[in-house]
Amino acid sequence: MRHSLHADTSLVALGNQELFVKIIRPRHGLKRLRRSIRGGAAEHVVAIAAALQRDGFRAPAPILWGAELRGGREIIVTARARGILMPRSLREAGRDLRRKRALLHALGAEIARLHLCGYLHGDLTPFNILSSRDEPDRFILLDHERTRRTWLSRFTRPRLRNLVQLGHFSLPGLTRTDRMRVWCAYAEVYQGTERRRSEVRRLGRMIQRRLAKDLRKTAGPADRVVARGDAGKVPWRPPRSL
Secondary structure: OOEOOEEEEEEEEEEOOEEEEEEEOOOHHHHHHHHHHHHHHHHHHHHHHHHHOOOOOOOOEEEEEOOOOOOOOOEEEEEEEOOEEEHHHHHHHOOHHHHHHHHHHHHHHHHHHHHOEEEEOOOOOHEEEEOOOOOOOOOOEEEOOOOOEEEHOOHHHHHHHHHHHHOOOOOOOOOOOHHHHHHHHHHHHHHHOHHHHHHHHHHHHHHHHHHHHHHHHHHHHHHHHHHHHOOOOOOOOOOOOO
């Protein structure tokens, strides 16, 4: 169902239950050495999912996991979570501005709470966040192979990098003001109003650099020259009002 450089994920029906099966490909070189020191990805996902649940976050708990002794591949099996992917949730709430704003505010507050508890998500994209079907303002966080509980969550740059992962995607109906709503809700929970303006400018610059990087990856040779020359020249400014 989904393929990436490092893993293949499939949705499998088993009786009346739907399961997500993720096959993680073996790593090579320095990444393989790092994994041998830190431990396997499957065991890490089991431990971090349990820790997140203890701290009140929703994360699918693996029901089966393991690794090949020789080949190095790993497997993680989880039950399908009852939720809606954030891009679809935002699209469905698009006509109801009050509902859309409440969803964005709740998302920003949830990410702030995640950081306050010491976690940094390894791949915090809208496609790894589900809006709960039972409680639409609660979220289910997916894909925790690189999620860590670390003292680095106290520092500004690692936290902002998580917000860049969340904010650099272009989604239908999602405006720059909507992104600011997520940030403002985040700032209210994490740090009040202190340093909000300076950090939002820094976040804007980081998102701009990430967008330029994404453009270079997808552009042709002629477009890459333009992307390199224009990156960072247009100042990013937050909307005046929310």
